[in-house]
Amino acid sequence: MESRRTKVLIVDSTTEKHFPQPDIEREILAGHDVRLVHISNINEIPTEFLPEIEFMIIWACIPSIQFNQAFLSNLSRCRAIVKAAVGYDNVDIDAARQLGIAVYNIPDYGTEEVADHTLALLLGVARKLNDINLHVRQGGWDWASVKKIVSLAR
Structure with missing residues (x-):
């Protein structure tokens, strides 16, 4: 019997790429399905795999990329979002809470x-x-x- 692979989405920006490939993340999450997308607009994230995503890491620090209620409602299996930064002002916290998605940040980053x-x-x-x-x-x-x-x- 094959174990189910957890689906993780990593979102980075196209203009300020923090890393071209999530090598460390893939090593830590070996055996799980890790996907990386570089975007300049929230609509560039392919919607077909959003319902499968269980965890999301946001590297995109561009304020114009808003993870709003309309986007978050597509994440029907998502349990947590980690914003790899001090703040999480571009994530709709209230919408995430209503959808049962925990949102975390890294308060001492940098x-x-x-x-x-x-x-x-x-x-x-x-x-x-x-x-x-x-x-x-x-x-x-x-x-x-x-x-x-x-x-x-x-």
Whole structure:
């Protein structure tokens, strides 16, 4: 007797592909049917296999792609949606709840990277790195204008 394969749909955007193939997901979910679609519009998801989907992972972070009640109602077997991001503002939570679909997010996704980036930008502004970079790219070099960078290295 063959065991039934769980159907998992992974949705990513065509404009900002997070991964071309879900290799890690397929490895973790070995033995299950994992499908990946790249979309720029919710209507690009083939509707013929939506009733079979049991779990959905959303990588698409484009606000214009709305997983609304009309779309979610096609997921008659879906038990959970995971939004691979901090927020889930493009998923109709109320509609999902009414349909018995649990919705999860990853609340600490990218927090360290955001903090690092914020500090790097603050340091760049404080040391006028963009101005100095532009000046050097235009062929200039004014030692007096880079005193703050020299003091940073000491």
